[in-house]
Amino acid sequence: xxxxxxxxxxxxxxxxxFRVLDLAEGFEKNPNQRILVGKVVATLFYEPSTRTRxxxxxxxxxxxxxxIGFSEASSTSVSKGESLKDTIMTVANYxxxxxxxxxxxxxxxxxxxxxxxxxxxxxxxxxxxxxQTLLDLYSIRKTQGKLDNLKxxxxxxxxxxxxxxxxxxxxxxxxxxxxxISPKELQMPLEYKMYLDSIGLKYNETSExxxxxxxxxxxxxxxxxRERFSDPLEYEKVKNVYVLRNEMxxxxxxxxxxxxxxxxxxxxxxxxDDNPQAYYFPQALNGVFTRMAIMAIIxxxx
Amino acid sequence: xxxxxxxxxxxxxxxxxxxxxxxxxxxxxxxxxxLGLDKIGSKITFGTNLExxxxxxxxxxxxxxxxxxxxxxxxxxxxxxxxxxNIIREYEVVDKMLVEVPDGISGIVKCMNPKCITNNxxxxxxxxxxxxxxxxxxxxYCEKITDQEHMEYL
Numbered sequence: 001x002x003x004x005x006x007x008x009x010x011x012x013x014x015x016x017x018f019r020v021l022d023l024a025e026g027f028e029k030n031p032n033q034r035i036l037v038g039k040v041v042a043t044l045f046y047e048p049s050t051r052t053r054x055x056x057x058x059x060x061x062x063x064x065x066x067x068i069g070f071s072e073a074s075s076t077s078v079s080k081g082e083s084l085k086d087t088i089m090t091v092a093n094y095x096x097x098x099x100x101x102x103x104x105x106x107x108x109x110x111x112x113x114x115x116x117x118x119x120x121x122x123x124x125x126x127x128x129x130x131x132q133t134l135l136d137l138y139s140i141r142k143t144q145g146k147l148d149n150l151k152x153x154x155x156x157x158x159x160x161x162x163x164x165x166x167x168x169x170x171x172x173x174x175x176x177x178x179x180x181i182s183p184k185e186l187q188m189p190l191e192y193k194m195y196l197d198s199i200g201l202k203y204n205e206t207s208e209x210x211x212x213x214x215x216x217x218x219x220x221x222x223x224x225x226r227e228r229f230s231d232p233l234e235y236e237k238v239k240n241v242y243v244l245r246n247e248m249x250x251x252x253x254x255x256x257x258x259x260x261x262x263x264x265x266x267x268x269x270x271x272x273d274d275n276p277q278a279y280y281f282p283q284a285l286n287g288v289f290t291r292m293a294i295m296a297i298i299x300x301x302x
Numbered sequence: 303x304x305x306x307x308x309x310x311x312x313x314x315x316x317x318x319x320x321x322x323x324x325x326x327x328x329x330x331x332x333x334x335x336x337l338g339l340d341k342i343g344s345k346i347t348f349g350t351n352l353e354x355x356x357x358x359x360x361x362x363x364x365x366x367x368x369x370x371x372x373x374x375x376x377x378x379x380x381x382x383x384x385x386x387x388n389i390i391r392e393y394e395v396v397d398k399m400l401v402e403v404p405d406g407i408s409g410i411v412k413c414m415n416p417k418c419i420t421n422n423x424x425x426x427x428x429x430x431x432x433x434x435x436x437x438x439x440x441x442x443y444c445e446k447i448t449d450q451e452h453m454e455y456l
Contacts (some may be wrong), residue, residue: 085424104422105446112421
């Protein structure tokens with residue numbers, strides 16, 4: 001991974017994934033290691049983001065590095081019509097590493113081809129968000145003590161949610177079994193189900209939430225967005241069906257944790273927040289340690 | 303021209319060069335453009351909407367004094383996967399070549415995803431061929447699949 005860009009979770013071997021997770025564990029035990037002193041990290045966010053940008057910036061700051069960048073494209077040359085290529089070529093002169101979020105799919109791969117410094121993809125449209133997947137894997141391993149043979153229940157928007165697609169691909173390397181719970185309009189795309197069939201992994205598909213979470217090791221919640229529905233009436237019908245409430249968790253396994261990439265709107269009722277099975281805020285903290293590990297490896301500092 | 307002349311024209315032999323046969327008639331001009339035949343100085347004759355038992359209507363192109371490399375000819379695999387090439391020297395067929403669907407292609411087909419970087423900035427589309435039989439392409443950039451039905455050519 002040293003000096004290489006991180007664009008897609010599929011770029012990483014199983015060994016490389018473990019290396020990131022092991023190193024993140026070290027940063028969790030000791031987060032203030034000043035290994036980035038003298039390094040400049042550029043964070044180019046063409047789209048709004050709270051967690052991803054701030055956790056990257058927090059990670060850089062805690063490791064003693066400096067951050068330059070922007071959090072919206074409107075205040076930059078981009079608004080004057082500068083191409084992505086020109087922006088990347090320029091910023092690569094000012095920094096040792098570029099973290100980029102961009103609405104156009106494939107923009108990160110392209111940036112990695114024109115940049116002389118490594119690129120970390122912090123989300124390219126509906127395509128990839130590999131650091132989210134790595135922090136999800138870190139959270140799963142930390143709470144379950146392993147990644148192998150787990151039962152993963154995915155809930156909500158399984159059609160457009162890039163985080164569930166990447167997590168599915170990553171967990172499929174660890175003999176996971178899956179349950180997909182979503183409204184009909186937002187079912188897991190056929191290509192992913194065909195992929196699971198082709199490697200012989202089991203999955204169930206249902207639209208019922210409450211009855212299908214009892215044997216879960218992980219419940220991975222996602223937001224059902226109004227704008228995904230062509231018919232507003234359809235949204236109104238399902239918007240309250242996929243809300244996880246504390247009473248539903250009564251019969252779940254004691255090791256089970258609820259994950260969510262956040263932001264949450266109403267799909268996890270706030271009465272779940274005090275349940276020790278709720279793990280979405282610690283999950284967001286794990287993002288800092290995971291991103292520290294990723295940057296340290298790419299910059300050859302660990 | 304009467305029928306006799308037309309017949310003669312369609313079987314007109316070339317001295318040296320290449321005959322590309324079994325092109326789907328509707329894709330003749332795509333083949334011409336992909337191979338850049340509209341930009342070279344060679345003598346070219348083509349026929350289209352010819353009867354073919356195998357493929358209904360087919361087209362055929364004869365190019366004098368032009369020989370193709372394997373890589374070059376595989377570029378037409380997306381539009382003419384069944385095409386057959388006869389290499390002619392001194393009026394004789396000295397070699398035959400079949401088109402092979404390559405593992406990857408670049409700069410021929412457009413990515414069907416409107417949100418892909420290749421449709422938003424000056425970036426040459428590149429694909430991995432994920433299904434050679436039905437020709438389906440995975441974009442190197444946005445990772446979305448473009449299938450035969452949605453293929454548009456640059």
